[in-house]
Amino acid sequence: xxxxxxxxxxxxxGQFDLLRRELDQAFGVLDLPSSIRSVTPGTLPAINVGRTPxxxxxxxxxxxxxxxxxxxxLDHGLLRIAGERAPDIPDEDANIHIYAHERGTGSFSRxxxxxxxxxxxxxxxxxxxxxxxxxxxxxxxxxxxxxxxx
Amino acid sequence: xxxNKQVTNPASGSAAAVQEQQRAxxxxxxxxxxxxxxxxxxxxxxxxxxxxELKVEGDALLIEGDVQSHTPDGLEALxxxxxxxxxxxxxxxxxxxxxxxxxxNLKDGVLKLxxxxxxHAQPRRIAVTAG
Numbered sequence: 313x314x315x316x317x318x319x320x321x322x323x324x325x326g327q328f329d330l331l332r333r334e335l336d337q338a339f340g341v342l343d344l345p346s347s348i349r350s351v352t353p354g355t356l357p358a359i360n361v362g363r364t365p366x367x368x369x370x371x372x373x374x375x376x377x378x379x380x381x382x383x384x385x386l387d388h389g390l391l392r393i394a395g396e397r398a399p400d401i402p403d404e405d406a407n408i409h410i411y412a413h414e415r416g417t418g419s420f421s422r423x424x425x426x427x428x429x430x431x432x433x434x435x436x437x438x439x440x441x442x443x444x445x446x447x448x449x450x451x452x453x454x455x456x457x458x459x460x461x462x
Numbered sequence: 463x464x465x466n467k468q469v470t471n472p473a474s475g476s477a478a479a480v481q482e483q484q485r486a487x488x489x490x491x492x493x494x495x496x497x498x499x500x501x502x503x504x505x506x507x508x509x510x511x512x513x514x515e516l517k518v519e520g521d522a523l524l525i526e527g528d529v530q531s532h533t534p535d536g537l538e539a540l541x542x543x544x545x546x547x548x549x550x551x552x553x554x555x556x557x558x559x560x561x562x563x564x565x566x567n568l569k570d571g572v573l574k575l576x577x578x579x580x581x582h583a584q585p586r587r588i589a590v591t592a593g
Contacts, residue, residue, distance in 0.1 A: 358543035358544040360541065360543060361539070361542070362533065362538060363538050364535070364537050366534075369533065369534065371544075373544050373571070375506065375572045377570065400492060401503075411493040412492055413492055414492065415504075416490070424541075440532070442505075442506070442508060442509075
């Protein structure tokens with residue numbers, strides 16, 4: 313029944329559905345596949361994953377962390393990033409008025425499944441400007457090769 | 463990241479590119495006030511000092527920053543949560559804040575702004591005389 317309401321041209325519900333789809337389109341929601349382990353937007357840290365012929369690059373946007381306390385592990389193709397962020401607002405102080413408290417604090421753990429062809433022995437991680445970049449090399453067998461024609 | 467352009471809009475024409483310029487993420491902030499001023503903390507991961515812009519115009523404070531891309535050549539996006547490589551947020555300041563003495567510090571993607579109060583707006587204890 314709902315389907316028929318939606319399908320009715322110029323019906324109110326149809327218009328809403330159109331609006332929703334247009335909004336999704338405008339904000340790029342439909343353009344990308346989402347991961348099975350994806351979380352609600354706004355969860356710390358946001359993660360972007362990209363691939364080049366030679367490596368898989370993972371970017372975790374995790375500002376204000378102590379680089380030495382970020383825990384990165386790779387197990388059976390599952391990359392885990394864990395860490396903790398200390399609160400920056402001094403608490404227990406009656407002389408402070410807090411107006412906004414949007415930045416997340418506390419511990420976090422996120423997992424990303426990597427493609428099968430990564431080499432777990434060639435992982436590089438760096439932390440710069442609050443972004444943790446993890447670069448995992450891909451096995452040579454999958455890298456594009458030029459084949460000479462006899 | 464420049465590669466985010468492909469991510470957000472695979473068929474990006476010039477109109478889409480212009481729209482991309484204007485779109486920005488609202489960075490989460492903490493704002494708290496003590497006796498001498500207001501402290502603002504904003505999460506802007508990926509923004510280096512050179513790409514951060516702070517503007518005070520009248521009583522409006524604008525915070526804007528671009529994410530510096532360190533992506534290798536030929537990067538193809540598989541999955542992205544941060545899709546717009548820019549942060550922007552503005553605040554209205556009040557008159558008792560001294561905008562000429564704002565201190566800003568950017569460390570590990572966290573912007574810390576200290577906006578002191580005008581000297582005359584600092585709290586004073588008013589002595590009550592008996593009589």
